Amino acid sequence: MNAIATPQGLPGQPHIAYQGDQLMVECVRLSDLAREHGTPLFVYSKAAMLSALAAYQRGFAGRKAQICYAMKANSTLAVLQVFADAGCGFDTVSGGELARVLAAGADPAKVIFSGVGKTRAEMKQALQVGIGCFNVESEAELDVLSEVAVSLNLKASVSLRVNPNVDAKTHPYISTGLKGNKFGIAHEDALRAYRHAASLPGLQVVGIDCHIGSQITETTPYLDAMDRVLDLVGEIEAAGIPIQHIDFGGGLGINYNGDTPPEADALWAQLLAKLDARGYGQRQIMIEPGRSLVGNAGVCLTEVLYLKPGEQKNFCIVDAAMNDLPRPAMYQAFHQIVPVTPRAGSVTADGTVYDIVGPVCESGDWIGKDRQLQVAAGDVLAVLSAGAYCMSMASNYNTRGRAAEILVDGTKAHLIRQRESAFDTFALEQLV
Numbered sequence: 001m002n003a004i005a006t007p008q009g010l011p012g013q014p015h016i017a018y019q020g021d022q023l024m025v026e027c028v029r030l031s032d033l034a035r036e037h038g039t040p041l042f043v044y045s046k047a048a049m050l051s052a053l054a055a056y057q058r059g060f061a062g063r064k065a066q067i068c069y070a071m072k073a074n075s076t077l078a079v080l081q082v083f084a085d086a087g088c089g090f091d092t093v094s095g096g097e098l099a100r101v102l103a104a105g106a107d108p109a110k111v112i113f114s115g116v117g118k119t120r121a122e123m124k125q126a127l128q129v130g131i132g133c134f135n136v137e138s139e140a141e142l143d144v145l146s147e148v149a150v151s152l153n154l155k156a157s158v159s160l161r162v163n164p165n166v167d168a169k170t171h172p173y174i175s176t177g178l179k180g181n182k183f184g185i186a187h188e189d190a191l192r193a194y195r196h197a198a199s200l201p202g203l204q205v206v207g208i209d210c211h212i213g214s215q216i217t218e219t220t221p222y223l224d225a226m227d228r229v230l231d232l233v234g235e236i237e238a239a240g241i242p243i244q245h246i247d248f249g250g251g252l253g254i255n256y257n258g259d260t261p262p263e264a265d266a267l268w269a270q271l272l273a274k275l276d277a278r279g280y281g282q283r284q285i286m287i288e289p290g291r292s293l294v295g296n297a298g299v300c301l302t303e304v305l306y307l308k309p310g311e312q313k314n315f316c317i318v319d320a321a322m323n324d325l326p327r328p329a330m331y332q333a334f335h336q337i338v339p340v341t342p343r344a345g346s347v348t349a350d351g352t353v354y355d356i357v358g359p360v361c362e363s364g365d366w367i368g369k370d371r372q373l374q375v376a377a378g379d380v381l382a383v384l385s386a387g388a389y390c391m392s393m394a395s396n397y398n399t400r401g402r403a404a405e406i407l408v409d410g411t412k413a414h415l416i417r418q419r420e421s422a423f424d425t426f427a428l429e430q431l432v
């Protein structure tokens with residue numbers, strides 16, 4: 001059983017804290033936002049995003065480095081705009097993400113395109129807008145990309161994603177750097193793939209990349225992957241193919257429930273020391289963080305609809321569900337859940353133990369299990385660490401409209417996405 005967070009502070013989330021009996025994001029009361037905009041409601045702190053970004057920028061101070069925000073973590077336009085305005089590049093994985101990030105004001109030259117299944121149409125779109133680099137994940141993809149580039153009379157800049165066969169020690173669904181994962185080109189095939197890429201008329205080899213998984217909380221897997229990638233850089237360059245940039249992917253974890261991932265700047269100091277030791281310190285470095293830039297910048301507000309005591313379990317039924325917050329159902333993920341306006345006793349050991357569940361018709365529709373809470377119907381709860389992989393993975397299951405979103409900037413609360421109506425969920429369909 002997990003007790004709820006105390007008002008003394010929410011670990012890892014300095015911009016989300018109680019002031020008196022009110023949970024605040026920066027200077028804005030969450031109870032006010034819930035009343036004004038309804039629930040479920042995602043609320044993000046701009047300052048939290050920028051301070052997470054600053055930790056990476058500190059880690060790379062004095063280096064040639066490009067931070068490409070992995071926008072799959074949260075692809076809401078105003079969130080992308082925060083990072084674009086701060087000079088970030090972006091890691092995209094679909095034509096849709098590319099269109100979004102350009103709409104948010106990104107510089108296409110700072111956009112990279114990852115993913116194992118890029119279509120010809122997506123390649124064409126990306127080449128035509130002039131993205132910085134394709135992270136290619138198979139030899140077959142090299143051939144198709146070269147063909148598409150030649151047909152447009154263009155050259156595609158490519159980096160090959162190498163699968164270093166390193167265990168990121170994370171949930172198996174979000175581990176990507178092991179031999180059994182679909183991602184990247186096997187380490188032992190990489191040199192052959194580079195030679196092939198260098199021989200193709202539509203391609204220009206510019207870099208190497210890897211990404212070993214997500215929610216990584218240890219430094220060692222990064223260091224091991226770095227060693228494997230740098231070994232390859234030596235081999236590829238000895239074959240006469242220069243590598244201009246080295247991209248270490250994303251994956252740094254956040255504190256959901258007492259997790260202690262390394263700080264971004266400390267991690268990068270260690271990785272850069274390795275690069276320096278091999279004489280690669282002056283190369284362009286790229287990284288693709290997603291979760292660590294936005295995860296702890298956001299909360300999801302949800303209202304308690306009903307309390308349902310039971311013989312084996314007490315249920316606290318809320319108005320957010322697995323369509324809004326899919327991580328618990330998909331990965332048994334833990335998110336802290338705290339009251340927006342604590343009742344007397346709600347932050348002590350008092351209270352009842354509940355499973356906090358949504359209205360969707362699946363037993364897997366839970367948001368938190370065995371949580372001790374002092375709540376009543378009508379109370380608003382905040383699901384913490386909801387800035388990453390929540391709204392971007394939300395669905396319309398059970399014909400539920402997606403939640404609204406707010407970006408807080410100091411004392412200002414901007415409505416950045418309106419609540420989707422039930423009508424919006426079927427507006428594109430056609431009766432026959």
Ligand SMILES: Cc1ncc(COP(=O)(O)O)c(C=O)c1O
Nearest residue numbers: 070211214250251288289290291
């Ligand atoms: C290629 C690639 N880069 C970057 C990321 C971002 O990962 P994270 O959000 O864990 O930083 C992912 C997702 O795991 C990814 O697949």
Ligand SMILES: N[C@@H](CCCC[NH3+])C(=O)O
Nearest residue numbers: 072174214215327388389
């Ligand atoms: N969706 C996953 C992360 C996937 C990372 C993308 N490769 C999560 O919520 O933890």
